[in-house]
Amino acid sequence: MKRVSQIALVSLATGMAILQLSCGDATADGKKQSATGEPASTEPGTPAQPSKPVIKTEEEWKKILTPEQFEILRKHGTERAWGKVYAEWKKQGAGTYYCVGCNAELFTSKEKFDARCGWPAFFDASKHENIKTLTDTSFGTVRVEVRCNVCDGHLGHVFTGEGFDTPTDQRYCINGKVLKFVPFAEAGKKDAKKEDK
Numbered sequence: 495m496k497r498v499s500q501i502a503l504v505s506l507a508t509g510m511a512i513l514q515l516s517c518g519d520a521t522a523d524g525k526k527q528s529a530t531g532e533p534a535s536t537e538p539g540t541p542a543q544p545s546k547p548v549i550k551t552e553e554e555w556k557k558i559l560t561p562e563q564f565e566i567l568r569k570h571g572t573e574r575a576w577g578k579v580y581a582e583w584k585k586q587g588a589g590t591y592y593c594v595g596c597n598a599e600l601f602t603s604k605e606k607f608d609a610r611c612g613w614p615a616f617f618d619a620s621k622h623e624n625i626k627t628l629t630d631t632s633f634g635t636v637r638v639e640v641r642c643n644v645c646d647g648h649l650g651h652v653f654t655g656e657g658f659d660t661p662t663d664q665r666y667c668i669n670g671k672v673l674k675f676v677p678f679a680e681a682g683k684k685d686a687k688k689e690d691k
């Protein structure tokens with residue numbers, strides 16, 4: 495039962511990724527795409543990586559994001575701690591985490607660790623060029639905000655020197671709802687849904 499529902503989720507996520515790519519290409523680029531609107535050279539499961547900054551209007555973002563994703567990514571929102579997404583993140587195995595707004599690779603399971611803080615945590619980014627940090631002085635504190643460097647979407651915050659036993663002693667505290675997880679096994683398979691029954 496559990497396995498079936500996981501596969502259903504992965505299938506759904508893959509479908510959504512393709513849908514989002516189609517939307518993004520239509521509004522942002524509108525060129526060099528096949529007639530079907532799908533990227534020309536993308537392996538199943540692995541979203542095509544954006545080659546330039548992804549810029550959209552609020553209305554365009556609302557079309558491809560859920561209301562919660564829009565609130566987090568575009569309005570600096572924060573998901574509820576210890577939510578369902580955090581529980582799912584803890585159970586996820588080896589794989590890659592992409593930005594739900596633009597598909598840029600941000601983290602992998604190799605940088606993942608459980609900080610027991612109620613949000614997904616990573617000790618480093620897997621693609622540093624896709625991450626940027628800014629000083630955030632909201633709520634009367636000084637924090638370092640983490641954003642996607644490709645679509646400028648808010649991801650969370652990064653904390654340093656908390657004493658975690660990781661290679662960097664940094665904690666990228668990230669909203670799980672704006673991460674798109676693709677298991678390593680799914681990437682590169684010709685048809686993951688059929689093979690992994």
Ligand SMILES: [Zn+2]
Pocket residue numbers: 593594595596597598642643644645646647
């Ligand atoms: Zn992004």
